[in-house]
Amino acid sequence: DQEKPFHVLVLMSDTGGGHRASAQALDAAFDSLYPSRSQITIVDFWTSVAGFPFHNFPRQYSYIAKRPWMWKLVFLWAAFPPTRWLTEAAFSLFCHSKVRRYFEAHDPDLIISVHPLVNTLSLSVLAAIRRAKRAPPPPFVTVVTDLGGAHPTWFDPRADMVYVPSEPLHQAALEAAVPEDRIRLFGLPIRPAFWQETRSPAQLRVELGMALNIPAVLLVGGGDGVGGLQAIALAIAARIAENCGSSAAQLIVVCGKNKSLLNRLQATSWPIPVILKGFVKNMSEWMSASDILCSKAGPGTIAEAWIRGLPIILTGYLPGQEEGNVRLVTESGSGEFHSQPDDIAECAAKWISDPELRAAIAERAKSLGRPRSCLEIASDIWDIAEQRQRERDAFRLRMLTSHSQHVPN
């Protein structure tokens, strides 16, 4: 039984790109640290486990994330205690038994949550299983994938461990009554390409079809390509052409899953060299080969840019959830925040024409990068899982012994 690989269940949901990216990063870290000793299942909790009537969360997120006022409303609804309680009661009413059936059928050795909305329900289900079976449940740990601010639903004091990526979130976990000894601060779990990159930016530029000798501005809007990218791309291209010249820099726009944006940009004529992409699987390479990042304040994208030492122009944020990220970037001197396309473009043109300023900001960004955080989190989780496995084995042995003592020969 000892040799059996750990079955690790990772609960995420495709609301944005960050949760799946973090789940895959943890999968890769376990594989790298403990090859063949873990078997990982990554599941979209809302579409594949909890189901109706919440199975459309990923699609609804994509709609709401494009409408900040609506986002703020939803964020506050789920944070305000009475409405939060109502929401959790609805989750429990519709989904408790489905989640319980799923946990019992899959019988994981370890459960990792990388999503704020799965913690309360999953922990209540595990408590119910524990009461029914009187056996220690698998450990449940939460890896927070927000950066400078986090929704209160991330923090449930019943979790065996809560991993946070920054000091403000360490504080938020304490305020949510998570015991100090069950909080660990490492950084965000970032995918392996960001801890393993070996090729030089020049080599990558050749492979990616970029111009070799001019600076590159990389414009992204999270996994869903949100945040008014079209107006920002047009403003940046026009301002660079006007202030610096039409061959002074190149622009790469990553539209993520926003296909209609990609189509619109492809139908545009551009005053500077431009590369347009849909969802890219090699973000690490695009970041390595670029000189400036323009992005909404997504936590994953910011942490990746820090690892790559990219100066950051933040162009917007989801109210509530991403405001804290803006503070982290601007107060650390690793970037600036501008919400208007003209101001964003002005900042990009200023950084293009001042390589020394760019280098100083890049250095501050690089100092904040934590490329090994994912490995540190995985190793810590593994220790917890091994410890709990020993407790569960001892419990099973006790049950077996007491059962055999009561069975007549």
Ligand code: UDP
């Ligand atoms: N991403 C990607 N390819 C794309 C667009 C985004 O791999 O075409 C990744 C990006 O590198 C980051 C994640 O998706 O890891 C976006 O996460 P973030 O937290 O920044 O924003 P979210 O989409 O979750 O709001």
